[in-house]
Amino acid sequence: MNVLIVEDEKSLSHEVEIYLTKQGYNCDVAFNGKSASEKIFVNAYDFVLLDIGLPDYNGFDLLKEAREGNRDSAFIILTARSETDDKIKGLDLGADDYLAKPFSLMELHSRMQAILRRKHGLTTNAIRIGEFLMDINNRTVHYGEQLVNLTRKEFDLLHYLALHKNRVLTRMQLTEHIWGDVMEEDYDSNYIDVHIKNLRKKLSAFGGTDWLETVRGIGYRLNQ
């Protein structure tokens, strides 16, 4: 998977690059619109992560231009600009997703996975977790032939944990993933614990859930 990171803030593009490289992506970086435009023209990227607020280029123009030449690339807009219609405009111009800064790298990764699944069906649609089988497309979890009845949030939570298996996910990251921006700035109220508790209860009615580990004081981890 080839990714182009278009971001004028070098430290930021560096961090994204480190993370995505670790996830197995080939990363290329452009620090301004001009070089981004050239690179998009020359290379075939699966993903273009595009900062709308570039110093030399209107990000939307770049998006439009790049979109016309690259039907296959997926574009994710990254922005700290707070214009209301940016999101709508970006999606109208053919961006596949939109992330507001600051974003979590894991969130970025899971959005990229979702795009892959949506566009190309490239990722596996079924994930095996312990004795359970998770069907991403139909949003169901089965134990053998039996359906485990999960709420939308419980499913999202399990999916997010499965996507980043063997990695501790903090309550903050989980909250941000399933609640988005609506939650206020207090993560001490352990809303996420309730979801996990319910999830464990529902799953353990069928089989073992020892793969779902509580990491004291931090969050949760799905071990496999």
Add this chain to the structure above:
Amino acid sequence: MKLQVKLAIYNALSKGIIIAAFGVLMPLIVKQVVYDHIDKRLIARTDRVLMIISKGGINEIIMEQDCSFESYNILKEEFISIEPLSNGTPAPETIIGNEQRDVGGERLTHRVIKQSFVYDNQLYQLNIGEGLSTIYQLNKIIMQFSLTLMIIFIIVSVFIDIGFARLMLKPFNKIVKQKLQLSGNPASYNFDSVKTSTWEFSYLDKSINELMKKTKDAFLIEKEFIANVAHELLTPISILQNRMENMIIGNEVPVEFENKIIESQKTLSRLSKIIRALLLISKIENDQYLKQEDVNLPALVDEVISELEEVMEEKDVHAVLNLEKVPPFGPGNKSLLFTMIFNLVNNAIRYNNIGGHIFIRGTYANNQYILEVEDTGIGIETNQLDNIFDRFKRFGSNDGQGYGLGLPIVKTIADFHRVAIFVSSKRMKGTTFTLKFQITPVA
């Protein structure tokens, strides 16, 4: 009071005063003019009578000596009399004055000239009089007529004045309507000049336009400033957050530091949430959100509740909903309204006691939908009630437990939708937030 009414009243009053003065003065002036006229005639007649006497002798008029003479014309409006005076009486000058006379049982006012003269060593007095009643009557008729005419004139001119003032003030009203009653967003200001031939109004229009241009520029600068601040603050936060994430993911740090990094991430996240909340508030205040949707309020409350179901479960808080049906509220911004109700319900959960209740009532009457969110929680101190919506005072509170920016956001969204919001609270009993939505029913 409206300017055109003031102008009309002023005009009516000034004309009224002139007419009143006229009404008072005219009888006097007319009387004077009439008297002058009569007096002249009387003097002329006296001269003629005296001439006749000096030519033909008094005996032509008076038959016998020591006899007096008196003659009226048929209508008793004029008379001449000559009477001898005893020689001892001092000869009076010519006197002209009004006199009441009994003429055939009638008491009539006459203008009388008295002129004494000597004939044959005998002193006589000549009296010539003219009746005034006809003239008085005429005078009265003229007065009545002219007063009526003037009153009609005033009434007509007041109406004309009102009409004219209205016509003249039309550009002014247009300026007010078009230029000053805007929705609070200077960016959508209409700079077209209002058509008027009145110099003052075009001057006013021009001045307002100039002022609004400055306001608009300032507004755009502020908008840009906010966007820039967002960018400038959120980008470094973004770098820090991603760097910390990488540190944990990459197993670069010993386990004992991991917790500290996670705590730092939380702090960082809080910082970015605060910045976003402030941005949200100023964006709403700057009219950067669209209001285009018709929103079904009870359904929106249901959405909020289902979003918060697990959270309620955690605190064992139970929501009791009683929502009357209501036509859609709009035009509004659904996601903002969602945030507003979400924040209220979220607060009701957060500051509730374990096992507590949340009562959400919606009543629809008189084109108004009243939505109440009541909790059975810890309540808010009375001295803080006034400040809970104020984002600047929130920061100043040193009670240690901030309510965050949730309520200032609620207030901003409510204001944006012209929804009135009230709060009442009893310590340890609970808090009630009341929202009043104006509903325009579909015809």
